[in-house]
Amino acid sequence: MPEKSANFWWVMRSNNPKVQWWFKLLTMGIFLGILIVWEIDSVSMGSFSRDFILLKVNSSEKFSPAFKDFIFTNIIQYYQYWVNTYQKLNQDFAGKNLAPKVKRQSINFTKNQGNTAAFGLEMVTNLSHKESASRPRVLRWISAELEANYSLNLLTNLLAPGGEPCRESRTVDVRIPALDGRDNIELSTGDIHEFVFHALDDSGKPHCLGGDYFETDIAGETWKSRPPIKDLGNGTYQFFLQVHPDFSGDYNLTIILLFRHYEGLRFWPERFAFDKVMRVIPVKFSKSSIELPEISQCKKSDLVRDVWSGRWTRHAKNDSCPISNDGRYRCQEPKFSCQKPWCDGPLGSLESNGWVYSTHCSFKMFSNEEAWNCLKDRWIFWWGDSNHCDTVRNMLNFILDVNDIKEVPRRVDLNISNPRNSSQTIRFTNIFNGHPNETDNNQGLNSLKDADYREFLKRYFSGDVVPDTIIMNSGLHDALHWSDIRCFIEGANYAASFWAEVFNGVRQRGLIPPEVIYRTTVAAGGYARILGFNPNKMEAFNGIVLDNFKAYDLVDHVIDDFDMTYPWHYDNRGNDGVHYGRAPAKLKWRDGQIGHQYFVDLMLAHVLLNALCSK
Ligand SMILES: *[C@@H]1O[C@H](CO)[C@@H](O)[C@H](O)[C@H]1NC(C)=O
Ligand SMILES: *[C@@H]1O[C@H](CO)[C@@H](O)[C@H](O)[C@H]1NC(C)=O
Ligand SMILES: *[C@@H]1O[C@H](CO)[C@@H](O)[C@H](O)[C@H]1NC(C)=O
Ligand SMILES: *[C@@H]1O[C@H](CO)[C@@H](O)[C@H](O)[C@H]1NC(C)=O
Ligand SMILES: *[C@@H]1O[C@H](CO)[C@@H](O)[C@H](O)[C@H]1NC(C)=O
Ligand SMILES: *[C@@H]1O[C@H](CO)[C@@H](O)[C@H](O)[C@H]1NC(C)=O
Ligand SMILES: *[C@@H]1O[C@H](CO)[C@@H](O)[C@H](O)[C@H]1NC(C)=O
Ligand SMILES: *[C@@H]1O[C@H](CO)[C@@H](O)[C@H](O)[C@H]1NC(C)=O
Ligand SMILES: *[C@@H]1O[C@H](CO)[C@@H](O)[C@H](O)[C@H]1NC(C)=O
Ligand SMILES: *[C@@H]1O[C@H](CO)[C@@H](O)[C@H](O)[C@H]1NC(C)=O
Numbered sequence: 001m002p003e004k005s006a007n008f009w010w011v012m013r014s015n016n017p018k019v020q021w022w023f024k025l026l027t028m029g030i031f032l033g034i035l036i037v038w039e040i041d042s043v044s045m046g047s048f049s050r051d052f053i054l055l056k057v058n059s060s061e062k063f064s065p066a067f068k069d070f071i072f073t074n075i076i077q078y079y080q081y082w083v084n085t086y087q088k089l090n091q092d093f094a095g096k097n098l099a100p101k102v103k104r105q106s107i108n109f110t111k112n113q114g115n116t117a118a119f120g121l122e123m124v125t126n127l128s129h130k131e132s133a134s135r136p137r138v139l140r141w142i143s144a145e146l147e148a149n150y151s152l153n154l155l156t157n158l159l160a161p162g163g164e165p166c167r168e169s170r171t172v173d174v175r176i177p178a179l180d181g182r183d184n185i186e187l188s189t190g191d192i193h194e195f196v197f198h199a200l201d202d203s204g205k206p207h208c209l210g211g212d213y214f215e216t217d218i219a220g221e222t223w224k225s226r227p228p229i230k231d232l233g234n235g236t237y238q239f240f241l242q243v244h245p246d247f248s249g250d251y252n253l254t255i256i257l258l259f260r261h262y263e264g265l266r267f268w269p270e271r272f273a274f275d276k277v278m279r280v281i282p283v284k285f286s287k288s289s290i291e292l293p294e295i296s297q298c299k300k301s302d303l304v305r306d307v308w309s310g311r312w313t314r315h316a317k318n319d320s321c322p323i324s325n326d327g328r329y330r331c332q333e334p335k336f337s338c339q340k341p342w343c344d345g346p347l348g349s350l351e352s353n354g355w356v357y358s359t360h361c362s363f364k365m366f367s368n369e370e371a372w373n374c375l376k377d378r379w380i381f382w383w384g385d386s387n388h389c390d391t392v393r394n395m396l397n398f399i400l401d402v403n404d405i406k407e408v409p410r411r412v413d414l415n416i417s418n419p420r421n422s423s424q425t426i427r428f429t430n431i432f433n434g435h436p437n438e439t440d441n442n443q444g445l446n447s448l449k450d451a452d453y454r455e456f457l458k459r460y461f462s463g464d465v466v467p468d469t470i471i472m473n474s475g476l477h478d479a480l481h482w483s484d485i486r487c488f489i490e491g492a493n494y495a496a497s498f499w500a501e502v503f504n505g506v507r508q509r510g511l512i513p514p515e516v517i518y519r520t521t522v523a524a525g526g527y528a529r530i531l532g533f534n535p536n537k538m539e540a541f542n543g544i545v546l547d548n549f550k551a552y553d554l555v556d557h558v559i560d561d562f563d564m565t566y567p568w569h570y571d572n573r574g575n576d577g578v579h580y581g582r583a584p585a586k587l588k589w590r591d592g593q594i595g596h597q598y599f600v601d602l603m604l605a606h607v608l609l610n611a612l613c614s615k
Helices: 002-006 018-027 045-051 073-089 091-097 127-133 150-158 368-375 386-399 444-449 451-459 485-508 526-530 535-551 561-568 599-613
Strands: 173-175 185-188 193-200 213-220 223-225 229-231 236-241 249-259 276-286 311-314 355-358 379-384 411-418 421-432 469-472 515-519 557-559
Touching (some): 173 276, 213 276, 223 561, 249 526, 249 535, 355 599, 368 599, 379 386, 386 421, 386 599, 557 599
Parallel strands (some): 379 421, 379 469, 469 515
Antiparallel strands (some): 173 193, 213 223, 213 249, 223 311, 311 355
16 A cells, blocks of 8 residues: 555655745745634523533632643654754744744733633532422533635634734633632533633733634543534633533543644644643533433434534443454454444444444444445445545445455445345445545645546546445645645635536436535544644635535535544544554554554444435
């Protein structure tokens, strides 16, 4: 597989003349902005205040977060090599800007810091009071939404002027009025708990411009999710915590400042990475009388949300589950069953040691027979980056029981028959979109500028039979091609118009154009969190692609793989940085351990089957 060893080399190779004009752009200060509007279904802000519960607050102890090291030695070595290469390339620029990272500042929260102290406390109420007051209440789940006019607003925000000192300052810390300086924080399950925090500069003053990229994580023994976070644009951020009543217990809330002021969106962002843990706050979720609507199994019509806010839950744990010689973790019997409503079917086959993902609806785990019965006679066209190669292979090897295909090339047309029933066949066509030449990289959607590549794609849609479904992904290669957000918006727009034209051609011949499933790009993991395809940038790119593709009415279904991968992106246990589905192998992995976890991509394969097969 060319890519395996080339993961980084395709990044390095792009040190071409482009760099020169990139630096010009960079110094011109072209930044991008993200603003996702997180919508809390039908729960008004008014009822938030009432539902906010904070118990056993103990402010006599000084808060001291535990710092977690997310970086591995070999990654540091790699990073140093990387930085040295830059310095050689861009000595003048690097000299000025490779200033040491700002040290975490200790801040005295008892000091009055301007008018920012107004948040939080007024929302604290008393759980026991609440419990005695009423019968069970059913609340809504947290949800997230892509802002309308995403691309345009992004451009507007990135161009927001500085001027005042508080807009020019740099964030080094945060202040969370409702949590800082408190111990034994206890929250009720079921409720949506809203918190607000402020970005602070190195003198402890509030920074008053948005665009800092905070990674948020709420994790316990049996639950992992990304709390939705909203940038209010003025140095204030709002995030939401919610845990289902079945998962009461101990959690850690972690907030990391990964990039400041849209710097993750730069072409070469690594030198600007801040990557500091702001808080690790132990939080106890206690069972309350509040209930949540039971999530139901995903129907096709459910899979239309652009942005998901799901969670991984755990339903089994085998403490003695060593890696097998084929690199697999068979911790439960394959038939070990899902616990409803979190999923349906054989959870053991996910080889996740009990973890499963669900979102606003939950997913069915497909048995071999169910998957074949659904996919037989279909023609699925995969268009995306190398993660597609892994997902196709995992779907074949793990679910469809086709074991003679050990590797799925970047360009391949496969007619596959069921080894258990040769009368069942499927056709999978996988076409790489990282570059018009399958052996090359870092073009992304710009591949469509190549006329031969466009013709090559069109050929699959020009016959009497066309694919019934396209599974699309714009991918990580875009991150290393487009140095300007405007250009990427144009590129996404061009890609949308290309496919719209292809589908019109299909319609004009009296055929039904394929259904389009758009699968968002993964959150790059571990060491890769600060590279060109970091989560800050890919989240923005996901939004831009969806915004533009939807403007052409191109997308039928969305699978938010960004949200699915997010809780696993803090280290490299479940990814090699850029791939979550590398084939199992009992070999030394990126993080130095033997073997790796591949279930996040296997989950994606099942989620895709839900989109392909559900009614
Ligand atoms: C609050 O913390 C202090 C210092 O650790 C401790 O002595 C005190 O008992 C705590 N109070 C409560 C109510 O937990
Ligand atoms: C924090 O500020 C308060 C009020 O200005 C002061 O009394 C206290 O000594 C300060 N604490 C520290 C640790 O600096
Ligand atoms: C909470 O409410 C209960 C019942 O109204 C009351 O007895 C208790 O003192 C309250 N606790 C706090 C910390 O206010
Ligand atoms: C989006 O942009 C269009 C065209 O500029 C405008 O008419 C529309 O009101 C905008 N929608 C929102 C929600 O901002
Ligand atoms: C920041 O903006 C939000 C939303 O517009 C507003 O509610 C809040 O008061 C602002 N905060 C500050 C400190 O300006
Ligand atoms: C929270 O983090 C601490 C320190 O990393 C760890 O020891 C503890 O197990 C974590 N708690 C949970 C519930 O994950
Ligand atoms: C735990 O995993 C081991 C190794 O795969 C297996 O032998 C054992 O049966 C598993 N235990 C349970 C309770 O599933
Ligand atoms: C797969 O089957 C289709 C339909 O029978 C055929 O047109 C196509 O050429 C086949 N592809 C390969 C690689 O055999
Ligand atoms: C094989 O597949 C065909 C077509 O789906 C089906 O009609 C038949 O029942 C299957 N045979 C067995 C033994 O499952
Ligand atoms: C793709 O790139 C390889 C290696 O650079 C080259 O040998 C090959 O001719 C290229 N293929 C096309 C179609 O340009």
